[in-house]
Amino acid sequence: MxxxxxxxxxxxxxxxxxxxxxxxxxxxxxxxxxxxxxxxxxxxxxxxxxxxxxxxxxxxxxxxxxxxxxxxxxxxxxxxxxxxxxxxxxxxxxxxxxxxxxxxxxxxxxxxxxxxxxxGPPEWSPETIRMKRYFLTDALEDFIGSTNRGESIFIANSIGELLHEFVLRTNHHWIGSSKWIVRALKEYDPQFTEEYVNAFEQFYRKDEKKDVVRLVDSVLQTHGGRLFEGFSVGKR
Incomplete structure (x- = not known):
C-alpha cells in the first residue's frame, strides 16, 4: 500500500x-x-x-x-x-x-x-574555556601517545566531540550530536568543517594522526595552546 x-x-x-x-x-x-x-x-x-x-x-x-x-x-x-x-x-x-x-x-x-x-547559546566563562581547553589537551595527548588501534579510535571519537564543542561554544554557536555535529559546524564555517571531516577521515581510513593533531592545535592556539601545567579545579 x-x-x-x-x-x-x-x-x-x-x-x-x-x-x-x-x-x-x-x-x-x-x-x-x-x-x-x-x-x-x-x-x-x-x-x-x-x-x-x-x-x-x-x-x-x-x-x-x-x-x-x-x-x-x-x-x-x-x-x-x-x-x-x-x-x-x-x-x-x-x-x-x-x-x-x-x-x-x-x-x-x-x-x-x-x-x-x-x-545563540549562553557564552562560556573564561573558567569554562580553560577547563574545556584542558580536557581537549588531555584527550589529544592520549591520542598522540596511543599505540593501540582500538583505543585510538575511541579517543578520536572523544576528540571529535570535544573539538566541535570547543570551536562552536567559543564562537557563540549552537552545538550538535551525531549527524548534527557536522551540520552545526557547517552553519558556523563550511571551510573549517571540511578540514575537520578530512582530518578524521585520514585517521579512520589510513591511521594517520597528524591532521587531527594539527587541527586541534590550531584551534587551541587562539586560546593559549595546550594546557596541562598549572591547571587545577577546586584548589583553595
Missing amino acids: TRPPAIEAAKRFIHEYFPTCQAALLSGSVVRGEETATSDLDIVVIDEHLQSEYRESLICHGWPIELFVHNLKTLRHYFQSDYQRARPSLQKMVSEGIPLIDHAIIDTIKLDATTILKD
Whole structure:
C-alpha cells in the first residue's frame, strides 16, 4: 500500500489523536527537503489539557512518527533547558515546523523559538574555556601517545566531540550530536568543517594522526595552546 505524503499523513494523525490540541507542527527532514528512505515524521503537539510532557514513537498511516507532546509551560521549560545545554532541538523543530492546524498560539511559539535560535547559546566563562581547553589537551595527548588501534579510535571519537564543542561554544554557536555535529559546524564555517571531516577521515581510513593533531592545535592556539601545567579545579 502506498503511504500518503508526509503532511497529509501528519494532518490525519493529528485529527485522529489530538483533535482538541491548541497547536501541532510537522518538522524534521521531510520539511527541510532532506527526506531519506528512513525518515520519520517529527511532530510537536501543544495540548493544554495535559499536565506533563511526553515523547512517543509509533507508526501511523505508513509513517514512523516521533511525537513530542507539551503544554505551554513544559514547552518553555524545554526551551530553557535546550538553551542551557546549547542544543536547541525543540526550538529548531518549532521554528521550522509547518502548522498542521490553525491557532494564534503558533505564531507566538514560533517567534519565541526563532528568537532563541538567533540570539545563540549562553557564552562560556573564561573558567569554562580553560577547563574545556584542558580536557581537549588531555584527550589529544592520549591520542598522540596511543599505540593501540582500538583505543585510538575511541579517543578520536572523544576528540571529535570535544573539538566541535570547543570551536562552536567559543564562537557563540549552537552545538550538535551525531549527524548534527557536522551540520552545526557547517552553519558556523563550511571551510573549517571540511578540514575537520578530512582530518578524521585520514585517521579512520589510513591511521594517520597528524591532521587531527594539527587541527586541534590550531584551534587551541587562539586560546593559549595546550594546557596541562598549572591547571587545577577546586584548589583553595
